[in-house]
Amino acid sequence: MSQVMKVEIQRYRPELDKEPFWQSYDVPYTKEMSVLEALAYIKDELDPTLSYRWSCRMAICGSCGMMVNGVPKLGCKTFLRDYPQGMKIEALANFPIERDLVVDMSDFIAKLEAIKPYIIRETEQTPEDGCSIQTPKEMEQYRQFSMCINCGLCYAACPQYGLNDKFMGPAALALLHRYNNDTRDEGKEERMAFLNAHEGAWGCTFVGYCSDVCPKKVDPAAAIQLGKVDSAKDYVIAMLKPGE
Amino acid sequence: MKRSNEPVFWGLFGAGGMVAALLTPVLILITGILAPMGAVDFSFARVDAFASNILGGLIIWAAVSFPLWLSLHRLYHCLHDFGVHAGNGVKAAFYGAAALGTVAAAYLLLF
Numbered sequence: 001m002s003q004v005m006k007v008e009i010q011r012y013r014p015e016l017d018k019e020p021f022w023q024s025y026d027v028p029y030t031k032e033m034s035v036l037e038a039l040a041y042i043k044d045e046l047d048p049t050l051s052y053r054w055s056c057r058m059a060i061c062g063s064c065g066m067m068v069n070g071v072p073k074l075g076c077k078t079f080l081r082d083y084p085q086g087m088k089i090e091a092l093a094n095f096p097i098e099r100d101l102v103v104d105m106s107d108f109i110a111k112l113e114a115i116k117p118y119i120i121r122e123t124e125q126t127p128e129d130g131c132s133i134q135t136p137k138e139m140e141q142y143r144q145f146s147m148c149i150n151c152g153l154c155y156a157a158c159p160q161y162g163l164n165d166k167f168m169g170p171a172a173l174a175l176l177h178r179y180n181n182d183t184r185d186e187g188k189e190e191r192m193a194f195l196n197a198h199e200g201a202w203g204c205t206f207v208g209y210c211s212d213v214c215p216k217k218v219d220p221a222a223a224i225q226l227g228k229v230d231s232a233k234d235y236v237i238a239m240l241k242p243g244e
Numbered sequence: 245m246k247r248s249n250e251p252v253f254w255g256l257f258g259a260g261g262m263v264a265a266l267l268t269p270v271l272i273l274i275t276g277i278l279a280p281m282g283a284v285d286f287s288f289a290r291v292d293a294f295a296s297n298i299l300g301g302l303i304i305w306a307a308v309s310f311p312l313w314l315s316l317h318r319l320y321h322c323l324h325d326f327g328v329h330a331g332n333g334v335k336a337a338f339y340g341a342a343a344l345g346t347v348a349a350a351y352l353l354l355f
Contacts, residue, residue, distance in 0.1 A: 159325060163324070193245050196245070197245035197247065198246065198248040198250065199245060200248070202251075202254070205322075205324065205325055228251075228254060231251060232251040235247070235251035238247070
């Protein structure tokens with residue numbers, strides 16, 4: 001038997017509204033229903049004007065990030081049954097709202113791209129060179145940080161990014177750490193400037209909420225603290241070699 | 245992007261964290277609980293002798309100065325977390341206080 005839940009959604013249509021406002025919908029639900037399915041029900045049955053982003057429905061694509069009762073969540077991985085008191089859904093915090101639950105992620109994407117998130121080799125390898133062998137231990141150095149799906153929940157959680165969006169932020173710094181600690185990579189020097197800056201690892205005060213909200217159990221806060229160790233070593237080396 | 249000078253303060257903060265975690269609980273136990281109970285001999289002459297020894301002086305100096313860097317660094321960053329963007333004047337005052345405490349403790353204990 002299905003129950004009905006009052007779902008409140010923050011709406012914003014830039015051509016009509018001066019500012020976001022709340023709209024309430026009654027959604028019949030069963031215990032299997034995800035927030036994403038509730039939004040689909042609203043769009044199909046109640047209000048076709050509602051906008052939201054989604055794709056895979058299985059916590060892989062990272063499209064459906066949103067605030068549920070003030071906490072950054074993936075719509076597909078959050079279920080109505082866990083909110084018997086009702087739910088309030090908003091666009092992801094700390095990002096400019098484009099429309100309803102759709103946010104502008106261009107700053108986030110630019111930061112991910114800036115840190116060169118790919119393996120850099122001093123000399124290009126060809127298939128004839130064979131595989132790059134890595135031990136399980138070497139892989140463990142970076143594996144969890146490669147699980148990021150770029151959903152942006154950690155940026156919505158990060159108080160530092162909220163205060164100053166020049167901060168590189170959790171996902172970009174975790175990705176930087178991921179490539180700097182891959183034994184196949186030789187591009188660490190090209191990434192250190194991002195890590196060493198005030199807007200890099202040093203902009204983090206280790207609140208740790210980024211790691212709490214990550215839907216893929218990545219620990220960006222740990223990556224940033226390890227990045228601080230790397231950056232501190234780099235600082236001492238730079239002091240000893242002032243010419244460079 | 246400009247290199248941050250934060251590693252210096254973070255290094256002292258980290259050292260302070262280590263000292264506070266390892267030494268402070270023991271010091272609280274000795275000076276705050278065991279000494280008032282009379283369980284340890286905490287007479288002036290004994291403590292003075294300990295502090296006058298160069299090794300004893302260094303230990304007390306480390307126990308006083310590094311946690312100062314730890315706590316003032318943490319307080320300074322808490323201000324920022326609470327939305328008070330204090331700027332360089334307050335930063336200088338916070339770290340200046342830690343530096344002053346470090347120098348004063350060194351002067352009193354080691355010279």
